[in-house]
Amino acid sequence: MEIFHISAECYPMAKVGGLADVVGALPKYQKKAGHEVRVVVPCYDTKFKKENEFECVHWGDVKLGNFNFPFSVLKEKTDKLGFELYLIEIKELFDRPNVYSYQDDVERFVAFQIATLDWIIGRETIPDIINCHDHHTGLIPFMIKYSYKYAKIEKVRTAITIHNGLYQGQFGFDKLYYIPEFDLKHIGFLDWSNAINPLAVAVKCAHAVTTVSPSYLDEINVFANGLEMLFNSVRDKSKGILNGIDIEVWNPAKDKMIAETFSIKTFEKGKQKNKEKLCEIFELDPTKPLFSFIGRLFDEKGGDLLPQASALALSENFQEINILILGSGNPIIEEQLAALKNDYKGNYNAFIGYNEELSHLIYAGSDFILMPSRVEPCGLNQMYSLRYGTIPIVRRTGGLKDTIIDFGDNGNGICHNQASVGDIVYSINRAVGLYKNKESFNKIRKLGMGIDHSWERVCQEYIEIYNLIIQKNEG
Template sequence: MEIFHISAECYPVAKVGGLADVVGALPKYQSNWGHELRVVMPCYQTKFRSENDLECVHWGTVKLGGFNFPFSVLKETTDKLGFELYLIEIPELFDRKEVYGYEDDIERFMSFQIAVLDWVIGRATMPDVINCHDHHTGLIPFMMQHCYKYHQLSNTPSMITIHNGLYQGQFSFDKLNYFPEFDLTHVRLLEWDSQINSLAVAVKCASAVTTVSPSYLDEINYSANGLESLFNLVRYKSRGILNGIDTQVWDPAQDKMLEKNYSIQNLEKGKQQNKEVLCTLFNLDPTKPLFSFIGRLLDEKGGDLLPQASALAMSENYKEINILILGSGSRQIENQLNSLLSDYKGNYNTFIGYNEELAHLIYAGADFLMMPSRVEPCGLNQMYSLRYGTIPIVRRTGGLKDTVVDFGDDGNGICHDQSSVGDICYSIQRAVSLYDNKEHLNKIRKIGMSTDHSWEKASQEYIEMYNLILNKI
């Protein structure tokens, strides 16, 4: 089967968050099953772009309303990522450092989607399946079916995978002329709440909808930033498939970003050595339990609760715990977190920004990883921390509910029900007691380390879904 994944991010090419991890790993595992995998994404101004050999396989011009943007399709020549990688280069719109956050993001991603389809229809054969990811690629299923110039793709099945339904890519009908010509009787497919809503369009038009965990699929039926009723309507073609992790990239025994590699056999010593390096770097006390957070500092991740929860936990356990926060996002949360630095010197620190290497070192060196998310479609951090013997402390929601079970129920982590300062602090208290009982602590660490979260099984579930929409089942 020839499968195309269309995405705004893919690790190691360009990463903002978990979307990149999934699109960098899932196709690799799918190609192990004998399928032909292509990943298509925009060509940003990244280190990957400048350090790799790319060959131009196609060029053309995207017509977007009254604008014309020349584009080329660049193929990575070695296929070293385990799949064919194609970068859509539209210099005027994507030759920039950041992936998102520009005023013309609508024009950028609309042009990207048009360029992808312009190129695909010029190839000798059509793909068997097109798997779109999140709202940046959500207009593709509509354009394949209804834009005259893509008629060769009108019978090709498409699937939308929702990594985060909070972001929907809405824009005004003033930009309707950006679409290549289509039969206007279908215009209602574009509309949700009086706007063009890219995610809603994909959900309506794709042959199948997947979410990145089964629990998240249940949740979006009653909480999906305005799309609840739509998700109810399409339940018949939806499935929740729990993300896996790339066990080659995330392997404490081989991870080059660690100070000391380790496995389940020498986990205590291995973790301690990484912890010591981390504590030296951040002026923390390696003899005390280390609690961390890695991620975007936003309300959806419970980031707004971290300053108060950290302050309370630090004062309740004066000099008995360490907290280290790695992340960026809301300026207000960043400032609040930094304002605690002087009060808890020696036991508390932050790194405001994005740092892949540091994230790996934290997964290895921390004792507990906090994820007080209000919304978590799947969450990868808890699976990385389990693999590195770090105990996740999670709020029971979405994929966190599907992957972490409280140690009180013979599970692999610590769970709480509310995204609240009280629940976080209570969990920290339980973790401190657990830390004092090394035998119990190591038992739980080992449960986490021996669980298989690889993409092996989930990549098959995606193939099953493709077969379903190809009517092969």
């Protein structure tokens, strides 16, 4: 099967969150399973772009109405990622350091999608599957089916994978002319609440819809920023597939980003060394349990609860615990978390920003990871934590519900029901109790390390869906 993954992020080329990890791993395992797999992302000005070699395999012009953007398709030369990586270079729109949050994001991602399809129709072979990821690539299933320009590939099967349904990429019908010409009788596919909603478009037009966990599929039927009814109506072509993790990148026995590597046999000593390193860097106390948070500091992740929960847990348990935060996002939350450094010196610290290397050290050196998310389509942090012998403390939602069971039920973590300061602090207190009981503490850490969340198993579920939609004889 020839499979294209089209996405705004792909690790290690460009990463903001879990989308990058998935698009950097799933294709690798699909390739290992014998398929031809190609990943297409925009060519941002990132470290990976600067440090690697590419060859130009195609060029052309994208037209958005009267605007004309020259583009090139660059192929990574060595295929060292385990799949073919292609970058869509549109200098005017993507030669910038960040992935998102520019005023012209609509133009950037519409142009990216058009350039990608322009290139695909010019190739000799026609792909079997185009797997789109999130709203940035949501117009593709529509354009393939209905834009005259892409008639050559109109039968290609498409899937949309939803990593986060809260973001939908809406824009006004005043920009309708950006989309390559189609019969206006199909315009309804673009419309959701009088706007062009790329995520809704993909859900309507793709042959299959997948979400990144089974529970998240249930949740978006009741809470999806206005798309609930739509998700309900496409249940028969939808499936929730729990993400895997890339066990080659996330391997405590070989990880070059941590202070000391360790296995399930040596985790006690290995984790302690990593904890000591973290405590040295952040002036914390290595004899006390270390609770960490890694992630985007937004309400969706329960980021707004962290300042108060940290302050309360540290004052209730002062001298008993350490808390370490790695994250960035809402400036108000960032400021509150940074301010706590002065109040709880020696037991609390925060690194406000993004740091991949530090994230590995934190997974390796922490005792517990906090994930008080309000919404968590899958969540990868808890799976990385398990693999690194760190016990997840999670709110029961989405993928967290699918992967973490409370230790009171013989499970692998600590769970609470509410996204509230009280629930977080209560869970921290339970964790402190567990930490003191070394036998139970180690048993749970070991249990987590032994769980198989690898992509090998999961990637087959995607292939089954692809086969299903290829076999179905529909338009």
